[in-house]
Every structure is written in C-alpha cells, then in structure tokens.
Amino acid sequence: MGTPHIRAEKGEIAERILLPGDPLRAKYIAEKFLENPVLFNDVRGILGYTGTYKGIPVSTMGTGMGVPSISIYVNELIEQYGVKTLIRVGTCGAMQREISIKDVIIASGCATDSGLHNNVFTGDFAALADFEMLNKAYELSTGRGMKTFVGPMLTSDMFYGEKSWGDERWAEYGILGGEMEGVALYTLAAKYKVRALTITTVSDSLFDKNEMTSEEREKSLNDMIELALDTVIEF
C-alpha cells in the first residue's frame, strides 16, 4: 500500500522525520548521519530513507519547494504513516541586517502570503512551532555555540515575485527571514496535533553579499542537521 506520492508500506517510515526541501539533501542526511539507511521512496525523485540515529529510528525525506508541495507530503506522512515529530531543515534568506550567511534561524511562528488559510478561519491564524521542541532546539543550538536567532519567519509563495504593496513591512515588523514551506508544516501540525519545528540556515541575505564556500556550506549544513537530529530524538 502506498499513497499517490509515497510508495512505502506502513511501518517503513519512522515516527520521527527530518524534512529538507531538496531530496538530494535527504540522501546526504541518510548516508552521512543515519545508521543502516534504507530507501523507502523514490516516486517523483522525492527520496526518502529510514535508518537510526543514536539507535533511535529516524526517517528523512525531501518535500519539494513551496506550500503546495510540502502540504502533500506532510498530510500523507501524518495521516497514512503515523509520523508524529517533524523537523523541516532548510535554507532561508535573511531579512534583518544583524543576521549573516550561515547563521541559524529557528522559526517560532510563520507569517505568510500564501492563501492556504483562506476559508478556514474568520481572521488571521498564527502558525506556531511546537514550543517544547523549539525550546530544546534553542538550548542545544546555543549550547554548542551556533549563532542562533529565534523568531518569526515569512513563508512566501513566490521566489521570483513582483514588487508589491507591503513588501517592506515584513522586515519592519521583525520578520527574521524568508522561505517557502514553514507555514504549511505548522498549520498541518496544529490540525493533526503532532509536533513540528522549522530550522533553517541562512543561505543568502539582502544585506550580506558574502557567499559561502562549498566547505562552509557543507559545515553549516552539517551543524544544522546534527542539531535537528539531536532535537528530534528527544521527542
């Protein structure tokens, strides 16, 4: 049995999962960090693996880019495969001057320009991280000396968009960075009463024109993955 997008049997996916956007990053996580990783999905190239980390079963799978794509996978993982603890590990663009490339932003909540909440609420829904996971990730991150920011993230539909009214307001009101999936993960986690967190590394910034070397990219990615794994196994 599988779903339209994940060809796996129940039981092949662990209750805890790391969700990068990029399926090749899922492969990287599996091969570098998990013990005995087994591929459970390659439908549409969205590679998913299950292995163990420090002896505890953990899965990792790509989500694709954007709210619509991640929503498909997160719905199926929760409803069909019983996943209970989800940590998105991604990249983001920094929107505040004091945040630099390689810094970590953990999203305590997500603002959005997506219409996913249309017709669901009579008002603005605050899409929030699971507090206990957020707190644990923050403690682990600062404990190992990673420069870490906790605060609001903007989940946007358009990587290449048009300039529009209100663009500058997000940063004015303290939004730390922008990415493209967080609000969907948090909204679905709230609906299904599971735990979710979004941890990102800053890959680009409006203010920091530096670029990471490939070694820096890999190291900062490794630090974030380890942080996510050490957090996820606590829940």
Added chain:
Amino acid sequence: MSTPHIRAEKGDIAKGVLLPGDPRRAKYIADNFLEDPVLFNDVRGMLGFTGMYKGKRLSVMGSGMGIPSASIYISELYKFFDVENIIRIGTCGSWIDNYGIGSVFLAQGCSTTSNINRKIFNGTFCPLADFSLLRTAYLKSIALGKKVKVGNMLSSDLFYPLADDPKFENWKKFGIMGVEMEGAGLYTAAMRFKKRALMICTVSDTKTDERDMTPEERETSLNDMIELALDTMWEFV
C-alpha cells in the same frame, strides 16, 4: 511631557510594565505587590503605578478592553515613555477540557479576528511573544511549580459575537487554547517597535466549569499569574 492618554513625565514609568486590562487590577497589584507605589496616571480612570518589587523598579497600568484600547496605551508606553518590556496579564476563556478557572496560559503567538494587520501586510502576519520573555516565564513557572500551557491564543474583537460564524470551530480544531481580546495588538506593536512583550492569561471562564469567576475573584485570585509576571519582569528591568 505627556501623551493624550497618559499624564506622566518620561521618568515616571519604569522600563518594565505589567498590563492588566482592568485598571482596578493595576491598583490591586500596586497595593499588594509593590513597595512605595506612586500613581503616575489617572486619565480616563486608567490607573498606572510605579513602585519597587524585590529591589527593582517596575510599573503596572490598565489597558482597557480590546485591541484598539490596549494599542493606544501600548504604543504610548513604548514610543513616548521608552518602556522596553510589557507583560500583559489578563483573563481569558479556556477551550481546553479540564483546564479551568485559575489555570495559566503563556501565549507563544496570537491568532486574531482583528483587522489591524490586514491593512499593514499583504498576507497573514504572525504576532509572536518575545522569545526571551516567553522562555524566562516558562522556566520560572517550572521553578515555582506552577503548571502552564504554552501555545496559541485567539485575540477576538467581539466578546458578544454579532452573528454565528460557521468557521468558528476551526480555531479550536487548529489548536487555539483559549480566547481573550488584546494579545495580537500587544505582540504586533512590540514587533514593530523592537521591544519585548509577553502575554500571560489566567482562565476566568470556561464552557465546562460549574461557574464563572465573580468580579471579586477575578480581581484578587489571579495571584499566581501576577507573581509569575512580576518574577519574569524582574529579570528584564
């Protein structure tokens, strides 16, 4: 120098302000928890006091009910009186079974039916507590042995709905713990002015409890919440 709503000089208000909705609760806190409280405002009956708590100076003032009223005071406190930290302490309705009268919520973020952010953002904003205040309050609650729930609160404009809302049940379905009327306004203002804010709520009415709090109980039996707020604020002033 004063503002239209607060007749005080800049130095009269401390860097940290506790903000109940009810000005009489501000007086209750000043009289029962602060040493040498001094009244700094009584314009429109919105009593504000400054005094000492465990050796540090802090203030307490009412905000009135609803985001529009609270936002006036919050903006003036942050912008004109250089307040750095506001902890709203309020009553709320609980939507969690067996979490009734006297129980405490820490609002990690606030959903809202208010229009305020629709005019500012081309999308859905996410009003959030300052993480350092939130985390401090959470750790203090553990140290004090006081159970709290941390999560999503709804800031509603209407205590008495004008009409039935067929989508209303979705707030609870998506994890909203309870409802009050000011939080989203406080958090939005704090984020705008790059200040700190936190909302701590205590349950005054539920759908399932035998009865609601009387006004006297509301006024006085909120001590757990008040102490948590004072001890948290103490770390930031």
